[in-house]
Amino acid sequence: MKILYIDLQTEMSEEKKLADPLVGGRLLTSQLVTELVDPQTDPLGVGNALVFAAGPLSGKRISTGGRLSIGGKSPLTGGIKEANAGGMAGDSLAVLGYRALAIIGNTERANPVVLVLDENGVRIEAGKKYWGLDNETLAASLHQNFGDNYVVISIGTGGEQQLKAAGIAVTDEQGKPFRLAARGGLGAVMGAKGIKAILIQRANLNDHHVEDPSARKSSIEFNRFVAANERVKVLREYGTASTVMPVQILAGLPVRNFSQGRLENAESLSGETMRDLIEARGGMGTPSEACMAGCVIQCSNIFPDEDGKLAAAPVEFETIGLCGANIGINTLDDVARINHLCNDIGLDTIEIGAALGVMMEAAEKGTAPPPYDQADLPHFGDAERAIELVAEIGEGTSLGKLLGDGVVATGHALGVTRIPAVKGQALSAYDPRVVKGTGVTYATSPQGADHTAGLTLFAPVKHEDPETAIQVSRSAQLQRAAYDALGLCVFNLGATALRTDIIQNMLEAHYEIELQDGWLNDLGKRVIDTELAFNHAAGFTKDDDRLPAYFETEKLQPKGFVFDIPHDALDAIWDED
């Protein structure tokens, strides 16, 4: 396995052998970012790097083993960032013999590029004619010009504009460019580098049998074990939207800019309603689809409009939370329209939904100063105006650009003081006053507020209990960092959280090694330590490991909780026992 380095300044590339074949995914992106990027450098400047890494289980016909980690210094948080996505890129990179692709330097603004990586090596093609296209049209154009046999990694007009909520899209098994490595503005980094798209020759895993029988057996055991799990079955049938009602019952949904925890008529946004609509409407709709070849979870979906055409794919829980409940929108059709625009323009639905939330609060409270016109701002529940404004992000209107820079920029510009963000990044769809472990993750993760860095919702604890919050967050953060480093989807956790041996078997069989007790936590800790060191050097202090103060004082109704984890407990989360 090799790492391919590309310098856009000189257009030179170089291959290096991967020192440790077990290193991949988020561990490798964070190591390479640490190696290549001065922590003080400007995330949108020439000194940033953009790193793509597969995990050690990719290209081996292992269900979900081919997630793609993308890393760099985040323009949103100013710290290190890893965002990962499904789709076909990870497995394809691995089959070509690469664990990672590390891009440094920028092209000239006037000459954006498309990178092409296939069995002939890497080449840099002129990308100017694709500049200005959003992900859907872009992928279609690239597939037409280069052939269908390429996975497309791309930015839409959000990344082109270097908006801080811009993500990077990856095509899925069916070729749809809607799997986003969404968080932290890595699409803006790709835009700043002048890379419109990266094409990777698509792997056909059927041609890549694993010869070793014990390795093959370990993979099959894993795939079967995950496939049979009850929690995984729920994801397969209802997608992540299955989480709507449990969080509603906890009263921890983000409602109207995190001002309430429970939504009226939450059923209209539930996984059950979604599945019913998909089945009733038929057409292109499907309640269950794999984003990667061979995935047994198949949590993805295509949500159809009334005519059965693709409205959005996939519709996920966090999008429903932030672009639905958080902005007073209560139909899946409206959520889907926002969702699809974000996918196409290449935007993080969490950041955009949160930014719309503060914009709507500015509308209600009348806080927007000139040049913003109070009358232009949407009120809670104004789906038409919200959808219009998300479309405007792609067009680059004044309010569009503001939203596209995320919740903090929007809140500051419009005079809003209740801004739900940590380290510049919007909170996900779990109110930290109720799901306190996840609140601890928001506060302490080196990734900024991000449920994917340590969601605690499925931990068997009372979520409102401050006593257990640190412990469950720490466990979740280590576990998820490890999965991210392996390139494995965290949705396996429903099956394998307590059966690390099944994953251990695979790693030992495929790599002919022996792992030591506690290897998974150790792996997670290695990731997090690398990231904390980068952030420290970038200037982060303990004061950055805090939720906005209003979460500690403003009671979340109807249950009346506040986020009451002592600051010294937050500060001690990584202390050795």
Added chain:
Amino acid sequence: MKILYIDLQTEMSEEKKLADPLVGGRLLTSQLVTELVDPQTDPLGVGNALVFAAGPLSGKRISTGGRLSIGGKSPLTGGIKEANAGGMAGDSLAVLGYRALAIIGNTERANPVVLVLDENGVRIEAGKKYWGLDNETLAASLHQNFGDNYVVISIGTGGEQQLKAAGIAVTDEQGKPFRLAARGGLGAVMGAKGIKAILIQRANLNDHHVEDPSARKSSIEFNRFVAANERVKVLREYGTASTVMPVQILAGLPVRNFSQGRLENAESLSGETMRDLIEARGGMGTPSEACMAGCVIQCSNIFPDEDGKLAAAPVEFETIGLCGANIGINTLDDVARINHLCNDIGLDTIEIGAALGVMMEAAEKGTAPPPYDQADLPHFGDAERAIELVAEIGEGTSLGKLLGDGVVATGHALGVTRIPAVKGQALSAYDPRVVKGTGVTYATSPQGADHTAGLTLFAPVKHEDPETAIQVSRSAQLQRAAYDALGLCVFNLGATALRTDIIQNMLEAHYEIELQDGWLNDLGKRVIDTELAFNHAAGFTKDDDRLPAYFETEKLQPKGFVFDIPHDALDAIWDED
């Protein structure tokens, strides 16, 4: 004379006869903007218009008669905007038979255009290959591909990025693209519309004799009268930099983010020093140059570097004030480097210098929150870092984009409370606590803080006197609005302020009309009333006609003045007597 309307959405164009042949310049842009633009529309959205207008004296071999007014709704202020520039566009438009060009709609983001206007009519050419170029390279490329016989109106990468400090460049008599209609972000509007450049077949005024002898005589009288004036001679010899020492003596320079009124060693930035350096260095340098064919004032210059190569052209007083004194820089060489970068990227030096000033205050006071890194910010006097950052505006780095959005965006993001701006636009290089009439202009002009809308420095009053401030501002605003509506350079005012008859003669002779007493003030009032009505409909109130409160409380040393004009006096400035 005709108005040419172009709709970029449909690519259709239409010519209309100009109803009143005397209407032009700022009056016409403000009328057309009122006609075409919903005051509530987004300045960067498809509903804005971009209007270019020559004045009624253009194309007639009248010194400075061919200034080009550019209008639209400002993305910086949210109100109506007119910014005008010298160069060869106004006369050339007139010779083709057009008083104005009004552009509505936007092109698709993926397909920027170049508009070409010549004796064959107007055509829309693909502009994608020019996207990404800054003004200097762009003008050279366009001249190479289309021929030298075109005037170029263009945006650099500042306008492409829709930055709110982006202006529009116009080529001068020598073909240099450095005459900027700088203020109010009209370059961002051009960028949003996807127009990279507009080419206008260049007029050769020698081929366009005015037949009527009395008209010809009136023009010659005007040209000679202006040329012989003493104040005009100062501008010819020292350029606008001649204003540095008078304002230093008044103690009204903007020093270190408007915190002092007098600069140590101001002589190093003076017009006299500039002239000495230009003469000593020779090479391409010239202390006096016309930006428009036939101009007798010739206030422009080329400031050479130590090797005699062009460092910046022109270097003007406001740039020296904002990009020199205001940021603690005290060599003309450093000012020129910032100046040239701004010209090339297409940025307003006033807005950028003011934004650097608040950024430096953030550096001194340590107020910048994450994701900004306190260590990245320049301190007062750090010319190298300031120059680097201005270059980064073109590259679109995080801090570059912030600066490029102007002083208010920069101040808000970096936690600075002393933000020198009115209606979102930076103050020019005259502290309003000392030059109080100009302070009244900053507060009350429909254009936002802008000395060009009503500079009072040359009025024969005690500038610190609050009693006369309203009256001198009102006179100056009306006078300048009228000159802007005529397409005449306001630098004629040194000669013609008290000799309106000389201009009246020209208008009456060229148009065979009789003007009534008070015609000039009436013309100015018509402009301002049109603009106030637009702003009112856009949502502006009396509260927007205020200087930042700290100018009313923080004494400006060394003289200790505050801005002490009562708010009700500001509110009554346009009341009829």
